[in-house]
Amino acid sequence: MAVNPSAAAVTFPRAVERDSGQPVARCYQCQKCSAGCPLSFAADLKIHQVVRLVQLGLKDEALSARAIWLCTGCKTCQARCPNEIDGARVTDALRVMALRERRPAEKAVKDFHFSFLLMVELLGRAYEVGLILLQKLLTRNLTQDLGLGLRMMARGKLRLLPSRAPGAREVARIFQRARELQ
Template structure:
């Protein structure tokens, strides 16, 4: 793959600034020491190391960064942030990249993770907590595998480890306010 670095830096400048504004981080603070990657518990499964994703952003390679599975595998455990000698909150950057990928329709590499994220958040939005059975069923239906792990679900139901009906928390208004505020933050308000 050939990359015109001058053009890439120019084209990626707006995206880089937007990620910096949304995350509150300065990408040029990262000097590629690799401590984030060395401590990352999911780096073994990533297609690009965490510090490489930052480097892609520094070089203006927006599409390449958004196409990585890495941004979807990030567990937001903040080990990278804790280890960074420059104080770069890489977990926050990864979160901003996931939001950008969703907005731009670039979720190919992390489609299953994005799907789980959406189904999980919808459950929390409705009930104030995750309803495990509904979460599994909703995920399986959206994946087109409605009976996947049904035998496990039946066993858990028999042992009363799953509830058929979801339970709601009392303060659903507070949950709605949290989701509203998160939406405003994503929109940059």
């Protein structure tokens, strides 16, 4: 891989180490993380490769990886890393950077997080029906999981109407502060 020395080659690894709190430079590519990662089979890059891109300062490649959006945060990589690097916090940090640059590689995953958090900001708690409807609108996929949703509703697993939790106002202020601190 040709490495073009650029400003990002220096600043990007430092920014990721700072935002994730993880000593990314320590990684020596033993690949224990990727061996245990449940999404290795499905992602464009394995987690040890994502970490390598960060070390090399290859910002564009790292931020456009689908892998950072497919990470479920299961922390298997963290539990097994001999260098105490939490790969899931690295992907967390990279996702936030990708969002800031408005280029999420997995739009449906991003839309889900956005929909989920909007409900929490408005109501203080999750609201599945609202989140599902909003995500359907955003992804324009109206039929997905329709049958499942109806079956869950029939079994009393989904509340039709939203309710605002006591304390929702405090929660909304926490969200507001999150935006101010960004």
